[in-house]
Amino acid sequence: xxxxxxxxxxxxxxxxxxxxxxxxxxxxxxxxxxxxxxxxxxxxxxxxxxxxxxxxxxxxxxxxxxxxxxxxxxxxxxxxxxxxxxxxxxxxxxxxxxxxxxxxxxxxxxxxxxxxxxxxxxxxxxxxxxxxxxxxxxxxxxxxxxxxxxxxxxxxxxxxxxxxxxxxxxxxxxxxxxxxxxxxxxxxxxxxxxxxxxxxxxxxxxxxxxxxxxxxxxxxxxxxxxxxxxxxxxxxxxxxxxxxxxxx
Numbered sequence: 001x002x003x004x005x006x007x008x009x010x011x012x013x014x015x016x017x018x019x020x021x022x023x024x025x026x027x028x029x030x031x032x033x034x035x036x037x038x039x040x041x042x043x044x045x046x047x048x049x050x051x052x053x054x055x056x057x058x059x060x061x062x063x064x065x066x067x068x069x070x071x072x073x074x075x076x077x078x079x080x081x082x083x084x085x086x087x088x089x090x091x092x093x094x095x096x097x098x099x100x101x102x103x104x105x106x107x108x109x110x111x112x113x114x115x116x117x118x119x120x121x122x123x124x125x126x127x128x129x130x131x132x133x134x135x136x137x138x139x140x141x142x143x144x145x146x147x148x149x150x151x152x153x154x155x156x157x158x159x160x161x162x163x164x165x166x167x168x169x170x171x172x173x174x175x176x177x178x179x180x181x182x183x184x185x186x187x188x189x190x191x192x193x194x195x196x197x198x199x200x201x202x203x204x205x206x207x208x209x210x211x212x213x214x215x216x217x218x219x220x221x222x223x224x225x226x227x228x229x230x231x232x233x234x235x236x237x238x239x240x241x242x243x244x245x246x247x248x
Contacts, residue, residue: 001055038115093125
């Protein structure tokens, strides 16, 4: 079983976001970058499949030089090798999907795993787009996965219940929180990751498809109002809901 896991390096969720004047992306001069948390579920699931069915796990990531760290983090968890598509351009979903699909196709994997989304842009696009570009079946936002040599069954949460889908391999699956509990990289794993092979490629000159024209902070919330305790506050609350909030 050959599994490809696509990962992305993203700003730590505790990062204080600073948008420079007229900037089209955040100021990353003091940003701590980490492996995208949803991609950790994808890596962990690949490792569990490998423990069950054997095979190899290849980590693929597109991004600037620092993105190699995200690949090494996945290798430290237990993946076998990596492919770093070096690219300093700011890209959105379709452009990223085209670059990743181009790198994945010659690998001829049995399974492609990704996190359901990256926590920096929250687009949830790349996984399904890769599936479309490679003409493969796809199941997104998966919370339970069973893989056999020839196919698999995926379960995902929907409003009021669960949806169970069967698919053939090769296929593209995006991982949701709850699919598993990602393991921590051991000291031995971290040391071994330094020696594992990682191929570097230059990204193709693929148009972005989407252009960011402006970035700005969300508007500040209005200050809240305080009221007296007890039933004395009810008339004023009702008045504000009717006249200001227009909620009733």
